[in-house]
Amino acid sequence: MEVAEVQKQYIRELLIKGRKIEAIKYLRTNFDLTLRDAKRLAELIDEDIADDEYIKRPGPFSGGGVAILTIVFGLVGVIMLGVAIHLYTSNRSFVREAEQTVAIVVSNPSQPVFEYEINGQTYTYYSNVESDPPSYSMGEEVPIYVNPSNPNDVLINTFMDRWFLISLLGGMGVIFLGVSMLVFFAARAR
Template identity: 30%
Template sequence: MLLQVRGWGARQWVTFGAIAFGALFTAIGLILAGVSISFLADAKRAPGTVVTLEWRSDHGGSSRKTRGSDGPVAYPVVEFTSADGAPRTFRSSMGSNPPSYERGERVEVLYRADSPEDARINGFVSLWLLPLIFGGIGLVILGVGTTIAVVGRRRRRA
């Protein structure tokens, strides 16, 4: 069965979808990178200490069934003192199993001076993981879609 809509075949629709999806994911990755860069530009730095690891098994509220390899994830809870002298505590939004940090470990904390509750551990994962995932997936799919479009166009010309 041949699918054709207004002169476009299935290959053109798949190519268009791949390019659009790849461009969207690349744009999301760039936006997330911009958010991290903006955060870093305004961030204050303070020494902090991992006071505990909060183990959670909800995986961000996912309702899917748990596979055998899935287990609880450790989120570091960090204490630091902000520039105004007030002690602050926050739970990192990035967790892992095995844990990336140990109880009592010293870390550098980045936070906004105007809202110290918006704090992150100064680490690659907390700042750059999501931009790299979205941007990387987007670039790969965008590349595949573009390659399919170029090859298809060359075949039609030949």
């Protein structure tokens, strides 16, 4: 089998540009070679190419855009997970040391005001969470945790007050970190 100089040069250019698969396909179709023989011939031609002749195509991380995006997504994910873990641990330690009691909604169910009693003294807690429609109704009893050393320090024992922010930040953190890792490994596989 004889390869003309023009054909060899074309194959060489494909290899220099990093298009080895196209070079093998060209050899198979134009010279009726098996895949193994076409690959072997392409590798022989490739051996004659000096390292400095190869055209270095910019990889997905060389331009900076994808790399920066991957790093930013990863950092945002790690920060969100860190905040979620911090909230969970501080929430857990607060509940461990707190006294559990029942508070009663005394006004404005959409941004409720709670009254509760600790050691025979009545306290008022103004919720900073507002909802429409209201989450509570007037006179509703709600379980709460109260810091015994500071009875004004309260944690309402509902999903929205205890777990919603932790779940949201943790879930978003996992998603951001997952996307970052997927993009990173997909870019490396190329």
